Structure formats: C-alpha cells, structure tokens
Amino acid sequence: MGKMYLSDAAAPVRGVVGGTDRDRAARFRDRYPPAAKRNLYIRNKILLPNRRPPVNPTRTEITDAAATNMEIKAMAQEMGAHVAGVAEFDSRFAFADVECLNHRFAVVFGIAMSYDNMADIGPRSQDEVHRVYHKLDDIGLRLAHQVAAYGYQSAMQPNEGDVPLIALAYLAGLGELGKHGSLISPELGSSFRLGAVTTDMPLRADRPKDYGIDEVCVKCGVCTRFCPGDAIKPDKKVINGVERWHVDTPACEPYFHRLYGCKICLMVCPLNSRGVFGEDYKRAAKVLVRTKDAKGMLRLIEERTDMHYEDFD
Numbered sequence: 001m002g003k004m005y006l007s008d009a010a011a012p013v014r015g016v017v018g019g020t021d022r023d024r025a026a027r028f029r030d031r032y033p034p035a036a037k038r039n040l041y042i043r044n045k046i047l048l049p050n051r052r053p054p055v056n057p058t059r060t061e062i063t064d065a066a067a068t069n070m071e072i073k074a075m076a077q078e079m080g081a082h083v084a085g086v087a088e089f090d091s092r093f094a095f096a097d098v099e100c101l102n103h104r105f106a107v108v109f110g111i112a113m114s115y116d117n118m119a120d121i122g123p124r125s126q127d128e129v130h131r132v133y134h135k136l137d138d139i140g141l142r143l144a145h146q147v148a149a150y151g152y153q154s155a156m157q158p159n160e161g162d163v164p165l166i167a168l169a170y171l172a173g174l175g176e177l178g179k180h181g182s183l184i185s186p187e188l189g190s191s192f193r194l195g196a197v198t199t200d201m202p203l204r205a206d207r208p209k210d211y212g213i214d215e216v217c218v219k220c221g222v223c224t225r226f227c228p229g230d231a232i233k234p235d236k237k238v239i240n241g242v243e244r245w246h247v248d249t250p251a252c253e254p255y256f257h258r259l260y261g262c263k264i265c266l267m268v269c270p271l272n273s274r275g276v277f278g279e280d281y282k283r284a285a286k287v288l289v290r291t292k293d294a295k296g297m298l299r300l301i302e303e304r305t306d307m308h309y310e311d312f313d
Contacts, residue, residue, distance in 0.1 A: 003210060004170065004177070004208070004244060005243070006241075008242070009092045009240060009241045010240045010241045011092050011093075011095065011240070012096065012164055012239075013095065013096050013097070014095040014096070014097055014098075019249075019253040019256070019257065020250065020253065021253065021254075021257075024254070024257050025257065027257070028256075028257040031260070032126060032130070033123040035130070035131070036127050036129070036130035036131075039130040039131060039134040040134075042134055043130075043134055043158065047134075047137045047138065047156070047158075048137070051140070051144065051156035051158070051161075052153075052155045053144055053145050053148040053154065054148065055151060055152065055153055056148060056149050056150065056151045057151070058151060059150065059151025059152070060150045062201065062202045065203050065204040066204040068202070068204075069203045069204045069206075072086070072107055072146075072147070072203065073107065075143060075146060076109045079142055079143065080135060081109035081110065081195075082109075082110055082112050082187070082188060083185060083187060083192075084107065084108065084174075085108050085109075085169070085172030085173045085174045086105055086106070086107055086172055086203050086204070086205050087106045087108055087169075087172040088104070088105060088205040089103050089104055089105050089106045089163075089168070093106075093164065093167050093168055093171070094163050095164065098162040098163075101155065101198055102200060103198040103200050104202070105198070105200075105201065105202075105203045105205060106168045106197070106199075107143065107147075107198075108165065108169045108172040108195075109136070109139065109140075109143075109194070109195055109196070110169065110185065110192045110193065110194050111132050111135055111136055111139075111192060111195075112188045112191055112192045112277075113191045113192060113193060115277040115280040115281070118266060118267055119263075119267040119280075119284055120305075121259050121260065121262065121263060121264060121267070121301050121305070122259075122260055122301070122304075122305040123260055125260055126260040126261055129193070129261055129263075132192075133159055133193060136159075136194070136195030139195060140156035140157065140197050143156070143197045144156045144199075147197060147199050150201060152199050152200050152201035153199060153200045154198070154199040155197065155198050155199075156197055157195065157197060157198055158195065159193070159194075159195075161196075162198070163196060165195070165196055166182065166194065169183050169196075170183060170208055171207075171208055172205075172206050173207055173208055173209045174194075175211065175213065176208075176209075176210070176213040176214050177244055177245055178190060178217055178223070178245065179220070179223055179224065179232060179245045180223040180245075180265035180269065181232070181247035184213045184217075184269065184271050185275065186213070186274065186275060188276060188277075189269060189271050189272035189273070189274065189275045189276075189277055190266040190271065191266060191272060191277055213271060216270070216271060222268050222270055223265040223269055225293050225294065226264055226265065226268045226293060226294050226297055227294060228255045228259075228262075228294040228297070228298055229248075229251040229252050229253075229254060229255045230251060231247050231248040231252035231255075232265060233246055233247070267284065268297075272284075273285070287300065
C-alpha cells in the first residue's frame, strides 16, 4: 500500500534555492535560455510581489464546503490546470522558517510538461520548465484573486513559496511520492509541475489515494540506474518524522546544474507509460534499452546536444 504515516511529521527546513554551491548555481542561472530568463523575470518581478491579494471586505459566506471545493477546483482547471485537489493545511506542512499563515486549506494543482521537451535534457527542457512554472504562478495568482473576492485570505504558493508542494499534493490526492523524490500522477506520470493557493476559505479536503504507484517504485529501479549522480536511493528513510523515498541532494546538484536542471529521473520513469504520455514513453523506452544506464545516457546526451557536461565546472 502507498499510505504514508504522518502522525510524527515535522515542519521541513527549506533548502537553499539553487543549491548549496552558490557560484555553481549562479553559473547555472547564467546559462538559462532567453525564454526561460523572460519567464523567470515575470514570475519574480511581477507575479510574486502580488501573490497575497487584498481581501474583499464584503464576504460571501460558504454554506456548502463540498460544493465550494468542486467550484474552486473547476476554476483552476478552467484557468489551465490539468489536475487539482484540496488538502487540509497545518503548520507541519509549511517550511519551518515561515511565519504562521493561519490558513486552513491548500488548493493544489498541476500542469503537464511537454514530454518531448523534458526528455531533451538540454536548453529546450529548461525553457519548458520555466514556461510551466510561469503558467502555474499565473493561474495561482488569478485563483488567489478569486478567493480574495469571496472575502477570504489567500496566497499564491509558487515553487519557492511557503509550503512543500509535493507534500500538499499528496494530501490532496493528486498522486504518490516516487522513488525519485517527485510526485507521480496517475494521469500525468512524472512529467508535470505543481502550484498551490493557501487560504482560510472553508473547503472540504480531498484525501490521499493509493494508486498502486508506491508498490511499483518498491520493485522498480529504473530511475536509480539512470541517475548520473547515484543520488536516488533504493530504500526509504525517515525524514522530518515521515518514512519516505529520499534523494541525496548534494549528489544530485552537480548534474542538476550541468544538465540544464537534469530531469533524467523524471523522463525514464516507467509510470509515464500509464497516462497521457504513454505513446511518448514507448518511443523513449527504446532509448533506455539502448543506453542501459546513466553512463550510456550521458554519452547519448553529449552526442545529441554537443553539451560536454563535464566542461560546465
């Protein structure tokens, strides 16, 4: 079963954005393609400063929390989200250094990334990541405005916001944690990104669901075999009071920075074959058979992109 036991969960400590090696992270950002830099500018300078909208003093009272749940999720999907759910929020699911939000729920949503662009592991993949993050923040900001118009506090939660999005997405029933440390969705596989809006609006929370994904990860070692930094571990570990899959971040970071954010583990995940990217994954599977492991994949990336990832350092 994929159930995670959260009774001993503790608030996580926020990691250093961009990684612990600040010089290498700065060089990584300098290598962003122009479109990625433009999307990052819009997010950081225009959307994020306005992520907590003023609250309408004329409140619309909520008499049916379940109906409002459906209404808000439908609104997120009309704005462009591919999946959406609602999680009950408490202080254990905010970063330890964040001031108390006094919010009761989180509306969590996801947008699929183009599998072909993600699998590129080059500049196109970096453009795709920032395109999707920009879209998530745009949806989150508009959704936060709608919630504020009802007369309730709200805050758009970006990838670098106040809350660990993967934990809240699991609680909202959007998927299960994969061995590669990211959420796996039954509809979108590993090829998607998350956003959220936290609020004190009364809603009815969805619940975590067992999609059979954890059982697959227990038996599967594909992402472990193809990780160039040997950062994906075969066994679960207790982190912040929760037994879960764990990724060795310091081992991941050098390849993350060299390979335009890497994403090899997300691309090779066999659970991509179950959802909307099934046909794309079938084509990629032929490459996995041919390259066999991380070394073979790195050779192929160098052949296709002329990137010479070792030159980055």
